[in-house]
Amino acid sequence: MSAQNHLYLVDGSGYIFRAYHRLPPLTNIRGEPVGAVYGYTTMLWKLADALHKEDGxxxxxxxxxxxxxxFRNDLYDKYKAQRPPAPEDLVPQFPMIRDATRAFSLPCIEEAGFEADDLIASYAKAALTQGWLVTIVSSDKDLMQLIEPGLDMLDTMKNERLGPDHVIAKFGVPPEKLGEVLALMGDSVDNVPGVPGIGxxxxxxxxxxxxxLEAVLAAAPAMKPSKMRDNLIEHAEMARLSRVLVTLKDDVPLPDTLEELHMKGIPEAPLREFLEHHGFKSLLLKLGAVADAPVEIPASSAALLPADPPCDHSKYxxxxDIEQLNLWVGAATQQGWVAIDTETDSLDATRARLVGVSLCVAPNMACYIPLGHGGNDLLSEVPVQIPMDQAIAALKPMLADPAVLKIGHNLKYDMTVLARHGITVAPYDDTIVISFNLDAGLHGHGMDELAATHLDHSCIAFKDVVGTGKSQRGFHEVALNDATRYAxxxxxxxxxxxxxxxxRLALEGATRIYEMVDRPLVPVIAAMERAGVKVDREELSRLSxxxxxQMETLEKQIHALAGEPFTIGSPKQLGDILFEKMGLKGGRKGKSGVYSTDVNELERIAASKDISPGVEMARKVLDWRQLAKLKSTYTDALQQQISPETGRVHTSYSLTGAQxxxxxxxxxxxxxxPIRTEMGRRIRHAFVAEPGNVILAADYSQIELRLAAHMADVPQLREAFLRGDDIHNMTAQELFGEVNRDTxxxxxxIxxxxxxxxxxxxxxxxxEISADEAQAMIDRYFDRFPGIRNxxxxxLNTVKETGFTTTLFGRKTHFSRIKSAIQHERQGAERAAINAPIQGTSADIIKRAMVRMMPALAEAGLPNVRMLMQVHDELxxxxxxxxxxxxxxxxxxxxxxxxEPLxxxxxxxxxxxxxxxxxxxxH
Structure with a gap:
């Protein structure tokens, strides 16, 4: 043990919420929620046990x-006014967490009228005055103001010590100046006003x-006219108030003296009593080793749970019968969480017929409830199963019970299927979305791949159950024992x-993007898919x-240019014509020996200023291909995709399809x-409203440029948007010195x-300029807008160091090839990484708008407004x-x-x- 006194001050609130989010919902032997208590106890145990280490x-x-x-609420009544209340299942755990602290014989200090941060500041000051070392166990930015020689912070989530260098790297100022920065930027979480527009x-x-701060406010009148200058002048008093709000009070009378915080070990009796009271068996097993070996916090809190046994299909x-189903529903309701899945006869959720439902309450404790099994004709044998209406009546209350968490994989599909039976699924977690929020860019998020990656388990293949080719059956025709094993x-x-x-969500900083952006979107998208959109079949037929x-005309022209008929859709025949017969230069063959005629190659040829027949033919082939794609993908296909039940087209949205x-x-x-071509716009004209209705298209205007102005801190762009200027005119003036159609x-x-x-x-x-001219243009752009270059x-520096980029809302996108030795792979990853934070933030924003939209319309008395589609930046x-x-x-x-307000x-x-x-x- 160190000869110098070393005081650890644990930010208990931070520990509590981290513990709450790091574990699934758990209940003790009396059925009380204790997930946060269990996590908190484990985390505190490890920290307290560090007493036995030299640096403890x-x-x-x-x-x-x-x-x-x-007292801050007395100064500013809106302080922390926007903070949501604590989750309902966390509230009863607060007293138990205090009990857990006392079970370790650790001081548990709180004082009415002051925040924990003020008590921490006061104890830290008192200890430093006496020459002690101080460590604050937290990663809270407000507490970083206290860092000085002799005082550091410990982020147990990252197992990282935080000193002055961390503050400078994160905020650009040393700890003693952090309060000045916080006063200017404000804090939307705590509702500290700050100065609008200053990040x-x-x-x-x-x-x-x-x-x-005072020097900034004093200098504001002399600053260059700008919105920032105006805001500094207009909101000076709010900035001064913010400075008071973010200042930690370090003279609070200490409830316990410093000496009363002295640690002498962890007495076994009170800790054992606490663990036995809650039935924490795994922690009780470790109790005998407290004095000798530390209890480590695992890298993933999943390791806090007992290892799952291998999947045993024989236990399913x-x-x-309805009595048996009621037992399963009762077990799920009693426990408070259940995994669910549906089996159907179609991949199209809006048309699929429900064949069965599966439930799981614990590893290997799973069941399958067949509901629609039987052959396709009257002579087929129908197995014994619960009548659909009885099963739905038994399942419906549990699936809608706010006290039972439903867990699904791609739950949007199941929600859509069950909605046709009048079932609403809530609350819920979706593992495909959780995986995407954690590991976007690292691997796929389908169940089979995730099972192999995380569980070392190979799932039963669907084709092994239903067969393939001509012998393939519908799932409703599968024998119940085989269906049960699979489902x-x-x-x-x-x-x-x-x-x-x-x-992992809390441990890896992904809770906010999951809870505030993606998870709430699941039922919104399901509702959009069910709503569908009407298309005009006759208009599509006319367009086809x-x-x-037009394709026939182009085909004749292309054949005339080639001097012979050939199959335009054949890459080999087209390549031979262009590069062998017509002698175009620059052709490249792939491994198969066939010339490349992909869109990039044809666009390269078409961009040539040469007026040869080959160049003209490449241009016409591009037109022919576009018509062929529009015809096959849209004007023909959409007619076949009109639902016979609704008369509408129902697309399927994916939250995990774009990195x-x-x-x-x-x-x-x-x-x-396409929207930039007349043909593409004409297809959009076929998407129509029902009689008496209209279509409303709401489009974000240049959202990615606006986000770039904010995220790259580009004053010229930011101020132009604030003024409502034409941003492309402004850029043309900056780059070329004049504005006309060409510039x-x-x-x-650009x-x-x-x-x-x-x-x-x-x-x-x-x-259509030289590479040197293009480079000069890029250089000039960066000279005019250095924020973009920075x-x-x-x-790029961040993604090469961490392997991922992050949006303003915390969405991570991983780029595994950012350090690839293969140049084109590395450059492709770099290009994608540059745009990912901006495009990702844009996606986050429109998703948040979608989640809020229908409640806002309902509150405004507009229940008949339906959100049908989301296309890029448009609703x-x-x-x-x-x-x-x-x-x-x-x-x-x-x-x-x-x-806002995130x-x-x-x-x-x-x-x-x-x-x-x-x-x-x-549009």
Whole structure:
């Protein structure tokens, strides 16, 4: 033990919430929720046991908040007013957590009228005055103000010591200046007002330049006219108030003296009594080793749980009578969580017929409830199973019970299927979304891949159950014992994945993106898929015929240019014509010996200024291909995808299909309908409203450029958006010194291309200039907007160091090939990484708007407004004509403020809204 006194001050509130989010819901032997208590006890045990190590504390106290009202509320009644109440199942655990602290014979200190941070500051000051070392166990930014020689912080989640260098790296100022920065930037979580429009980077720059808050405010009138200057002047008093609010009070009378915090070990009796009271058997097993060996906090809190046994299919049950089903429902209800899965006869959730439901309450404790098994004809044998209406009546209350957490994998599908039987599934966790929020970019998120990755388990293949080819059966025709092995395994694996993945959310900083962005979106998307969108079959038929006629004309022209007929859709025949017969230069063959004729190759040829027949043919082939794709993918396919039940087309959205977090869609893919071509716009005209309704399209205006202005801290762009200027005109003026149609078009291309990490060669191709000219243009852009260059540099440095990028909302996107030795792989990863934080933040914002939209419309008395589609930066609605005037301001407000209060942007989010009878006309 160190000869010098060393005081550890544990931020108990931080420990409590970390413990709560790191473990699945657990109950003790009396059925009380104790997940947070168990996690807190384990974490505190490890820390207290460090007393036996050389660098461990000689004195220790856990500091807690006594209540929500402190002297800061008296100074500012809105302080922390926006904080949501503690989760219902956490509230009863607070007294138990205090009991846990006392069970370790550790001081548990709290004082009415003061925050825990104030007590920590006061104890730290007292200890430092006496020459002690102090360690604050927390990663809270407010407490970082206290760091000085002799005082550091310990982030137990990362097992990292935090000193002055950490504060400087994170906030750009040393600890003693951090309060000045916090006062300027404010805090949306604690509702500290700060100065609007000033974020951490700008605040740090101002403090670095002027020294402190008062100096900044004094200098504001002489600053260059800007929105920031105006805000500093207008909100000076709120900034001064914020400085008081973020200042930690270090003269609170100490409830216990420093000497009373002295640690002498962990007496066994009270700790054993506490553990036995709650039935914490795994911790009781470790109790005998307390004095000799520390209890380590595992890297993943999933390791706190007993190791799951291998999947044992023989233990799965087939539930075929109502009494047995009631027992399973009762077990799930008593426990408080259950994994669920549905089996159907179709991949299309909006058309699928429910065949069965599987449940799992613990590893290997899973069942399958067949509901629709039997052959396709009257002579087929129908097995004994619970009548559908009885099973639904038994399952429905549990699936809607707010006290029972439902766990699914791609739960959106199950929600859609069950909604057709009047069942609402809530509350819920979705393991496919959790996996995506943790590991986007590292691997796929399908159940089979996750089971192999995390559980070392190979799932039963669907084809092994239903067969393949001509012998394939529907799942409703599968024998019940085979169906049970497959279906119950799905629920079992889902539960096991949840037990492994859910605790990582808090440990790896992904809780916010899961809870505040993606998880709430699951039922919203399910509702959109069920709503579908009406398409005009006759218009699609007309377009198909027109496209076919245009393709036939182009085919004749292409054959004439080639001097012979050939199959235009054949890469080999087309390549031979272009590069062998017509002699075009630059052709490249693949491993198969066939010339490449992909879109990039044809666009390269078509961009040539040569007027040879080969170049002309390449251009016509591109036109032919576009028509062929539009015809096959949309005008033909959409007619086949109209539901006979609803008369509408129902796309399927995926939350995990795009690495950056954007939604993707399939069957049909709405994201790829062209908007820049007349033919693509005509397809959008086929998406129509029902009689008496209209289509409303609400589109974020240049959202990625706006986010770039904020995230890269580009004053020119930010101020231009605040003024409402045409951003491309401004860029043209900055780069070319004049604004005309040509320079504005080039500026627009550059604005977006730079954000996608375009190379000199890529820009040269888009602008039809030389690579040297393109590089000079890029250099000039960075000279005019150095913030963009710095953003790109910082983003690449960060992703190379950590392996991932992060959005403003905390979404991580991993780039495993960022250090690849293969140049094109590395450069591709770098380009994607540059754009990922911006595009990902844009995706996060529109997702938050979608989650808030329907409640806001309902509150405004507009229940007949339906959200139908999300396409890139656009939301599409269908609504009665008479609701348009009332709905527009609600939709605009929700979209414009979607980032708040989690993120406060320094630029406004512009929203453009149009209405008409069709999507194409409304856009």
């Amino acid at each position: 504390p000689t004195h220790l106290a856990v500091i807690l908040d006594k209540g929500s009202h402190t 951490p980077k700008t605040a740090a720059k101002l403090i670095a330049e002027f020294g402190d 049950q087939t539930v075929t 119950a395994e799905d629920a079992d694996v889902t539960l096991r994945l949840w037990r492994r993945l859910k605790p 015929a027109e496209f076919a006629g 950056t977090g954007r939604l993707s869609s399939t069957d049909p893919n709405l994201q790829n309908i 504005r078009g080039r500026a627009k291309t 604005n977006f291309a730079i954000l996608y990490g375009i190379s000199r060669w890529g820009l040269a191709g888009r602008l 953003y790109i540099h910082e983003t 599409v609605f269908e609504l009665p004509e008479g609701d348009v005037d009332a709905a527009k301001p609600v939709i605009e407000r929700v979209m414009a403020t979607a980032a 993120v406060t942007l320094s630029v406004p989010l512009g929203v453009e809204i149009g209405t008409d009878k069709s999507w194409g006309a409304a």
